[in-house]
Amino acid sequence: MSKYDVAVIGSGPGGYVAAIRCAQLGMKTAIIEKYSTLGGTCLNVGCIPSKALLDSSHHYEDAVKHFEEHGIEIPGEIKVNLEKMIARKQSVVDQTTGGIDFLMKKNNIDVYEGVGSFKDATHITIKGKETLEIEAKNTIIATGSKPASLPFISIDKERIITSTEALKLKEVPKHLIVIGGGVIGLELGQVYKRLGAEVTVVEYIDRIVPTMDKGVSKELNKIFKKQKMTINTSHKVKSVERVGDEIIVKADNKKGEEVEIKGDYCLVSVGRRAYTDGLNAEAAGVKLTDRGLVDVNERLQTSASNIYAIGDVIKGAMLAHKAEEEGVFVAETLAGQKPHIDYNLIPGVVYTWPEAASVGKTEEQLKEEKIEYKTGQFPMRALGRSRASMDLDGFVKILADKTTDEILGVHMVGARAADMIAEAVVAMEYRASAEDVSRMSHAHPTFTEAIKEAALAATEDRALHV
Incomplete structure (x- = not known):
């Protein structure tokens, strides 16, 4: 059985950065990832691919709407090759995740592919192509999050989709309905709006990006409306139905009146939930909160003193750079240093x-x-x-x-x-x-x-x- 000073479960920005910092500080380190590529949600189906599509669609929009004003004339019709755009996005993802492979080798970090599950507080079973067990003096849980949904919505991953499917559509929607006016919904909504889709955003709260300053929300709302996106705030979605290739969303507006919106795709973007499936946390004495988050103290230590948790799986904003800071924080704490994070x-x-x-x-x-x-x-x-x-x-x-x-x-x-x-x-x-x-x-x-x-x-x- 292989023994480690630290095992990291999850290879997203928090997990892989934690592993690198642990290795830099002289700890024998292992990282466990259930997927075949490292990088977690952010690098594979989140931050990186969405920014690749945002940049590509921005270039297209500039070519169509602004090049002429800049004195740039392009003969013939400017067209979108969505398949090629998606392929470029994937090449960016592949280069980036490949870079994480290199960093693991460079820092002598052992990589295990499979689902990491606690046998007890110091032993982890890894179920992949084969099942094996490792021993870790300390463990860092960095299992991230998954897209959340509403209980009455059946996501079929074809027409009723999450952000993961929105990153690899085969066609530009005619009318994309986005449920949720947060960061992910607005970003992906703008991608497809630029490419020619009609986009309608349906948000429960009285403003979009409700966690940001109210002035920011107001300005963005004004800008998106100028860009011909339909923004419906204070709308409570009560049903999402697929009939053939048509999606019918019904919601109540702030007056209590029913509003019906029809489109051909519906992106459900109502936030994300902590992902602890298969972790078997209770076997290690790790407590979860009522919301399914891993419960940690101010040192990011769980109820099991040798196990820590970082990133989307704990309280706080679900941000890649927050997870990175927490990964470094835990590594340096384990090394006896006195790190600090100012969440503000x-x-x-x-x-x-x-x-x-x-x-x-x-x-x-x-x-x-x-x-x-x-x-x-x-x-x-x-x-x-x-x-x-x-x-x-x-x-x-x-x-x-x-x-x-x-x-x-x-x-x-x-x-x-x-x-x-x-x-x-x-x-x-x-x-x-x-x-x-x-x-x-x-x-x-x-x-x-x-x-x-x-x-x-x-x-x-x-x-x-x-």
């Missing part, structure tokens, strides 16, 4: 175009916590860089403590917001004030000038370019 400073991003990104407190949270704050906001359309690229939608908003001027939250919608948010994270990590950021030189012309201008607006209401 883990950014959230929506990779539509324009993008949206947030870090820190929202205005709603500051009001709820009775923290006095001031706001500085700057429109993207006031930037020379935005006009040059024709990316005029969006804004940057900075929330700062009314007394100390410390930045408490940054929220933005605009081109490259996913990259720009890192500046805000760095500033807040070092507890910068709005004035600190306003006095830093920002290259011109860039999108990040909007951050400086918003900081100026928050400091003395003296933005220069509005």
